[in-house]
Amino acid sequence: MKEDRVKSILFAGVGGQGIIRASDILCEVMMEAGYDVKKSEVHGMAQRGGCVTSHVRYGRKVYSPLAEPGTVETLVSFEKMEALRYLKDLSPNASIILNTEQINPPAVNTGDADYPLDIIEYLKMHYPQVMAIEALLLAQRAGNLKAANVVLLGALSSLMDIPHAIWESVIRKSFPQKLVKLNLEAFQMGIPA
Amino acid sequence: MKKELMSGNEAIARGVYEAGVRFAAAYPGTPSTEIMEQFARYDGVYAEWAPNEKVAVEVAIGAALGGAKALAVMKHVGVNVAADPIFTVSYTGIEGALVIISADDPSMHSSQNEQDNRNYAKFAKIPMLEPSDPQEAKEYVKLAFAISEQFDTPVFLRTTTRVSHSKSVVTLSEPRVPEDKTALAHHAAKYVMVPINARIRRVEVEKRQKALQKFAETFPENKMEINDPAVGIITAGMPYNYAKDVFPDYSYLKLGMVYPLPVKMIRHFASRVKKIYVIEELDPYLEEQIRALGIEVTGKEIFPYTNEFDPGIIRSAIHADKPAAASTYPETLAQRPPNLCPGCPHRGLFYALKKSKAYVHGDIGCYTLSYLKPLEGLHSCICMGASIGMAHGMSKALKEKGKGKVVGVIGDSTFLHSGITPLMNMAYNNSDALIIILDNSTTAMTGMQEHPGTGYTLMGKEAKKVNLNILISALGIENIRVIDPNNVKEARSAIKDELASSGPSVIIAQSPCVLFKRANQKSKPPLKVDPDACEGCRSCLELNCPPIAWKKGVTKKGSKRKGIAVIDETLCNGCGLCAQVCRFGAIS
Numbered sequence: 001m002k003e004d005r006v007k008s009i010l011f012a013g014v015g016g017q018g019i020i021r022a023s024d025i026l027c028e029v030m031m032e033a034g035y036d037v038k039k040s041e042v043h044g045m046a047q048r049g050g051c052v053t054s055h056v057r058y059g060r061k062v063y064s065p066l067a068e069p070g071t072v073e074t075l076v077s078f079e080k081m082e083a084l085r086y087l088k089d090l091s092p093n094a095s096i097i098l099n100t101e102q103i104n105p106p107a108v109n110t111g112d113a114d115y116p117l118d119i120i121e122y123l124k125m126h127y128p129q130v131m132a133i134e135a136l137l138l139a140q141r142a143g144n145l146k147a148a149n150v151v152l153l154g155a156l157s158s159l160m161d162i163p164h165a166i167w168e169s170v171i172r173k174s175f176p177q178k179l180v181k182l183n184l185e186a187f188q189m190g191i192p193a
Numbered sequence: 194m195k196k197e198l199m200s201g202n203e204a205i206a207r208g209v210y211e212a213g214v215r216f217a218a219a220y221p222g223t224p225s226t227e228i229m230e231q232f233a234r235y236d237g238v239y240a241e242w243a244p245n246e247k248v249a250v251e252v253a254i255g256a257a258l259g260g261a262k263a264l265a266v267m268k269h270v271g272v273n274v275a276a277d278p279i280f281t282v283s284y285t286g287i288e289g290a291l292v293i294i295s296a297d298d299p300s301m302h303s304s305q306n307e308q309d310n311r312n313y314a315k316f317a318k319i320p321m322l323e324p325s326d327p328q329e330a331k332e333y334v335k336l337a338f339a340i341s342e343q344f345d346t347p348v349f350l351r352t353t354t355r356v357s358h359s360k361s362v363v364t365l366s367e368p369r370v371p372e373d374k375t376a377l378a379h380h381a382a383k384y385v386m387v388p389i390n391a392r393i394r395r396v397e398v399e400k401r402q403k404a405l406q407k408f409a410e411t412f413p414e415n416k417m418e419i420n421d422p423a424v425g426i427i428t429a430g431m432p433y434n435y436a437k438d439v440f441p442d443y444s445y446l447k448l449g450m451v452y453p454l455p456v457k458m459i460r461h462f463a464s465r466v467k468k469i470y471v472i473e474e475l476d477p478y479l480e481e482q483i484r485a486l487g488i489e490v491t492g493k494e495i496f497p498y499t500n501e502f503d504p505g506i507i508r509s510a511i512h513a514d515k516p517a518a519a520s521t522y523p524e525t526l527a528q529r530p531p532n533l534c535p536g537c538p539h540r541g542l543f544y545a546l547k548k549s550k551a552y553v554h555g556d557i558g559c560y561t562l563s564y565l566k567p568l569e570g571l572h573s574c575i576c577m578g579a580s581i582g583m584a585h586g587m588s589k590a591l592k593e594k595g596k597g598k599v600v601g602v603i604g605d606s607t608f609l610h611s612g613i614t615p616l617m618n619m620a621y622n623n624s625d626a627l628i629i630i631l632d633n634s635t636t637a638m639t640g641m642q643e644h645p646g647t648g649y650t651l652m653g654k655e656a657k658k659v660n661l662n663i664l665i666s667a668l669g670i671e672n673i674r675v676i677d678p679n680n681v682k683e684a685r686s687a688i689k690d691e692l693a694s695s696g697p698s699v700i701i702a703q704s705p706c707v708l709f710k711r712a713n714q715k716s717k718p719p720l721k722v723d724p725d726a727c728e729g730c731r732s733c734l735e736l737n738c739p740p741i742a743w744k745k746g747v748t749k750k751g752s753k754r755k756g757i758a759v760i761d762e763t764l765c766n767g768c769g770l771c772a773q774v775c776r777f778g779a780i781s
Contacts, residue, residue, distance in 0.1 A: 006438075014529060024360070027198050031362055037198070038326070040359035049739055050531040064438035065326075065359035068504035070518030087520040105527040109742035110567075110734055111756070113527035126521055 006059030008067035009156070012086050013078025014103050015052050018149030021174070022076075023054035025153060028170045030058040033162050040065035049106075051082065074159060076152055078135075079103050080119050087126075095129040097155045099148065101136050131155055131192070138189040144179075147186035154190020195365045201330045201357040205294065205350070206231035208331035210238070212338045213369035214262040214290075218243045218252040220610065221639040222268030223303035224357040225296035229266055230642075233651050237371070242643055242651045245577070245610040246271035250278045250293060257287035258384060260375040262338055269297040269310045270576065274611065276313070279347065283317045284394040285384050286345035286401075289374060292337045293319075297353045299474045299501035305557070305576060307499070309475035314349050314452035318398050320405050321349035321452040322414070323430040324356060328363050333414065333449060344401055344408070351451070353474070355431045355501060406453045414449025417462055425466025427459065427479060427490070432472045432502050439508040454482055463488045470495075470511065474502050533562050535739050536766035538678045538704035539631055542602075543570035544736055544774065545684035546629070549692060551600040552587065556580040556612075558604035559638045559706075560631050567735050571602070578603070578611025584626035585619040585697075597692040599626045606636035606644045609659060613668065619697045620669030627691045628699045630661065631678070633706040641709060649711075665699050672698035679704055681773045707766060717767030722758050726779035729754030733771040733780065740764035741771060 009026065013019045023039055030037040041054035055067050072090045076097045077083035083098055090096075098120065107113035116122075123130045133155050135148040142151070150171065157167055168184060175183050199207065205228050209217065217240045219229040233240040243249035246267040256263035267275060272295050279293065295313065298304040314321035322337050324330040330352060337348040382390050409415060421442045428436055429448040437445070446462040448454065463469060471480040471492040480492035495510040496502070509517045533540050543563040546553060547570060555561055555571030556579060563570030573583060584601030591599070603612050608630050616628060636642040643649045648658035665673055672694055676687045684702065691698040705712035719740075722733075724747065733741050740761040747757045760771070760780070772780040 024198070027360060031196070031198055036362060038359060038361040040355060049529060051529050062361070063434040064504050065355065065361065065434070066503045068439060068508065068518075070505065081526060084520075084522045085526055087522050088518045104742065105529045106532065106737065106739070107527040109739075111743040111745055116524060116526065122522065 004060040006057055006062050008072045009056045009074045009076065010067065010072045010086060010089055011054040011056070011076045011078065012082045013052055013099075014082065015049050017052070017078040018146065019052045019054055019078055022149040022153055023056050025150075025170055025174050026056050026156070028174070029162060029166055030056070032166045032170060035059060036062045038062045038065035051085065053086065074156065076156055078149065078152065081116050083123060084116060084119060090127070092127075094127055095159055096123055096127050096131070097152060097159075098123065098130060098132045099135040099152055100132055101148070133190065135190070139186050142186035142189055143182045147183055150183045150186040151190035154187040155192070156190075157187070158191050194367070196362050197365060198360050199327045199331075199363040200227065200360045201324070201327045201352055202227035203231050204327035204331040204363050205334050205352070206235070207363070207365065208334035209264055210235045211331070211366050211368045212262070212335040213371035214264055214338060215239060215371050216253070216256045216261045217241075217264040217266065218249040219266035220244065220246045220249050220271060221636055221642040222246075222271050222296070223639055224298060224352070224354040225266050225268045225271075225294060226639045226642065227357075228294060228296075229651065232264075240651050244645055246275040247278060250275040250282075253291055253293075254278060254282050254287065257289045257291040260289045260378065262290040262342075264292050264294065266294045267296070268304065269295055269308055270304060270306065271295075272310055272313055273308075274577065276317075279313070279319070280317045281386050282347050283319050284386060284391060284398055286397075287341070287347065288378055290338045290341035291347040292334065292341055292350055293347055294334075294350045294352065296357050297351060297475075299353055299355075302354050305574070307475060309478060310349075310351055311451050311478045312476065314351075318402055319347050319349050319452070320344070320450065321351055322449055323351045323451045324449070325430050325433045325447070326356065326359070327361050329414075329449070330356060331363055336414065340408075344405055346401055346405075349452075351430070353431055353501065402453060406456070409450050409453050409455040410457050412450050412455065415455050415458055416445070416447045416449070417458065418445040418447070419465055420444050422465060423467050425462060425469045426472055427462065427469060427483065428472040429479065430474075432474055432507070435502050435504045435507050436472050438504040440511070448479070451479070454479070456486060459483055459486065459488065472496060472502075472507060474500075530565050531562055532565070532737060532739055533559065534707055535764050536707040536768035538633055538702070538706070539563060540568070540736055540738060541681050541770050541773075542629065542631060542678035542684055542702045543568045544770070545678075545681050545688055546570060546600065546602070548685055549600075549688050551598050551627070551688075551692060552595075554580040554583040554587070554599075554601040556601070556603040556607050557638075558607050558631070560602060560604060565737070567737050577607055578615060581612050581615035581619060581628055584628065585615065585622065585624045588624040588626040589622070596625055600692070601626060601628045603628065603630055604637070605630060605632040605634065605646050605661070606642070608661075609645050613664070616665065616670065616699070617668040624697060625695055626697060627688070628697070629688075630699060630701045632661065632701050632703045633709070634712060635706050635709050637706040637708070641706070661701055665701075670697055670699050672696065673701065674698070675701045675703055677704055678702035679768060679770060681770065707768075717769070719762040719765035719767050720760055720769065720772060720780050721762075722760055723779045723781070724757050725749070726777050727754070727757040728752060728777050728779070729756050729758075730776065731758070732774050732776060733758050736771060736774065738771060
């Protein structure tokens, strides 16, 4: 273990994008790497098209499973506009991993609200590191759209100092045998060349 | 020992199993549901879904009177339903052991209120433990069983959504080998609560209170951490973690047992620190009791009464001078309210019901989501089972003014939970309201739990299945219709007829939940909008079906349309409801 200080990662997106699964994998990885880890999300209504967030916090000893607003070091946004919803949680120096997928909220679908424009530009202007990733496209290349969450984990791994072997062993344990190869490939695709 | 990442609910189930407990009853309810689902997976256990929380507690009491160690699990509002037996089993005590889990929901993530069930402990004179994370959840439920056995009392374990649904590293222990202490032991004077016996037991409760009070003083989970003596924080449960996160250097009194309170320990802590904050979500429950000891504390004058806390709320309450974190993004973002799933059978029913312009009393379940625009399907919703009594009462009070205009809607699981009695009342006292049972063959909202109408038990065994038709008819209801809610025309005409008929009527709208795997529903091809035929009338958008969107500016010669509807093929499940409401035959 290299750091005592507790760090916070926030996953955000829309119900059905595999956010909970991704944050579970991250927690297992951090546990394997010897950290104390806690995570928190809200179940229930979230699976019905609502916003989903998951806080993951790790360090020598973690108390709160929720990060204090303004202190999150890394945001992984599974949907483009969802990143904007949680800016108050981020530290001014936060790194942002952004899936460029757009899922319209109902009010946008019915023409009663607009989907924000220039999200990536806005984030790049205000935060030091923004990685925009076409996770769906990469997951499709790996063989299944549903692996977009693991593509994003690959991207996240490039910002963390965790041995690749740990990621690989946890991914192997997290999926049924026939999906392991696909997900390992998806993970690799998320890591910037 | 082995370490595992576990949610609070998984850890509770594990703790119950480790304690050698093999008997549990519950009714599902967020955030408690997973406790039973996990517990039922352990070898050699008996776990059942009862039709409601009152029955679950009574089942557990029966087991405990037979010498078993028994668990009852429910969400906070479920304790209201179960309050009747709970208040009196506090007098009788038990033979084996009895633990009741109350999973509270500060912030009302998935509830109609955020009542603070610590008050029940004080009210019913039942000891209560409150863990702050999954590891403690596992240990405390074991301690709860030990206290129950030692003091001949039911014990509450209170969790909150944040404890139940957060995950952390839990160290497993070797499960205790269960001892079979079940037996028929007759102690009628202890268990027959007629006044002559109850008066004697009432005194026993106060004796037990004193003994528990003493026990609390040395209970190792009431922990004092003296660090900086300038500030002392008294807290319990999840808020302890939030406070430790932002103020690691202050002194703490963390209470693992929130009823009864360790009075001497609190006084001792107060004598060792200068300024005391009481940090607790919801009610000033600890604060009032500590103030009553004559100890000066700061509490609800700076901390919110409402909603769950987070570390930021605690920091900004104590350091009011520092601004709270804010977003830099200037625009308001469109919300993502929860919605009925694509293909949900409730959608067609509520579309048809809206056309009737009736006043609709709602109930607790997925269909509560029909309240949102544009379906706007409900005009009231109070608690489990309330829709029927309320519809009856309104219909009676309004007499002719309400004729043909009052409806109650209730799901199958909710109907069996607490809808039967009010429906019997409606037949008995004869009102004109119409009750619609939204029978999707499962308890959908909490994630497909079995109930007495599904034909299966929690343990996966086939079971007797309630026949709704016969049941409702036996209650005295004569007008009963079974319809398919996916057929809008049929639903509209049934609603129209039954609203017009006098006396109580029931429509059973029968169609399985689209996510319900056992129903084996065949997937249908997604629908398409013919862009030439669409007149842009927006009727289909009134269904609020997730795949249907509006595409602005697609005009057509000879038509006034300003855009067209489009269907996202990846989301559409092919239910065909939109094709039924399209007047131009543009969807197929």
